[in-house]
Amino acid sequence: MSAVNEKKVAALEAVKYIKDGMVVGLGTGSTAFFMIEAIGEMVRNGLKIKAVATSDETEKLAKKLGISVITLAEAKRLDVTIDGADEVDGQFQLIKGGGGALLREKIVAHNSDFNIIIADSSKQVSRLGKFKLPIETIPFSTQLIIKELEEMNLHPVQRMLGADDYKTDENNDIVDIDIWKTDIKLTDLEHQLKSIPGIVETGLFLTSTDLVIIGKGAQAIIEKK
Numbered sequence: 001m002s003a004v005n006e007k008k009v010a011a012l013e014a015v016k017y018i019k020d021g022m023v024v025g026l027g028t029g030s031t032a033f034f035m036i037e038a039i040g041e042m043v044r045n046g047l048k049i050k051a052v053a054t055s056d057e058t059e060k061l062a063k064k065l066g067i068s069v070i071t072l073a074e075a076k077r078l079d080v081t082i083d084g085a086d087e088v089d090g091q092f093q094l095i096k097g098g099g100g101a102l103l104r105e106k107i108v109a110h111n112s113d114f115n116i117i118i119a120d121s122s123k124q125v126s127r128l129g130k131f132k133l134p135i136e137t138i139p140f141s142t143q144l145i146i147k148e149l150e151e152m153n154l155h156p157v158q159r160m161l162g163a164d165d166y167k168t169d170e171n172n173d174i175v176d177i178d179i180w181k182t183d184i185k186l187t188d189l190e191h192q193l194k195s196i197p198g199i200v201e202t203g204l205f206l207t208s209t210d211l212v213i214i215g216k217g218a219q220a221i222i223e224k225k
């Protein structure tokens with residue numbers, strides 16, 4: 001079965017966790033797309049929820065499908081968030097941000113009681129780092145951060161959109177770094193990166209995930225912490 005079908009299988013399993021009255025965090029990306037589409041159908045069939053979107057793209061899609069979108073401030077706290085990932089390891093640690101929405105995704109995950117990650121089977125890894133780790137930086141500081149990351153042997157590459165710098169929903173830059181060869185522990189790496197002024201967030205999600213649902217062929221494999 002293709003990765004696209006596996007994404008859909010995982011998404012359809014995840015929406016079973018959504019119940020009437022919940023405040024739901026909506027992730028971003030091609031896997032999250034199937035989840036949002038399914039929630040849209042559930043809402044048309046009478047489900048009553050409120051949602052917080054992790055990107056402008058997700059917000060637009062959710063509203064188009066008739067899902068009631070509120071701000072994080074209005075929500076205060078979320079019952080459940082469903083989001084995709086670029087890599088997930090056996091300890092439920094993730095690399096996220098391939099789609100550039102890592103900052104809002106991490107904020108929403110932090111404010112959710114229960115976080116479900118949905119992915120096709122290609123995203124499961126024994127060790128994080130084949131996928132380049134996205135770092136969100138303040139444009140004022142990006143070039144100097146790139147120099148600092150080069151000195152740390154993390155091979156930074158600024159993300160581009162054609163000839164222009166890629167911009168996040170918060171109008172920040174993304175720098176993708178290579179953590180595969182570093183022997184720094186992930187928790188230490190996260191701490192080191194976050195201590196550089198101008199780095200707003202990293203795509204390392206080390207502790208937020210409660211449940212992982214992997215589409216494997218036509219089956220949804222549910223992994224609990």
Ligand SMILES: O=C(CO)[C@H](O)[C@H](O)COP(=O)(O)O
Nearest residue numbers: 029030031084097098099101
């Ligand atoms: O972190 C993300 C966006 O910032 C996505 O969840 C991640 O990139 C996975 O995307 P997809 O489901 O399209 O493979």
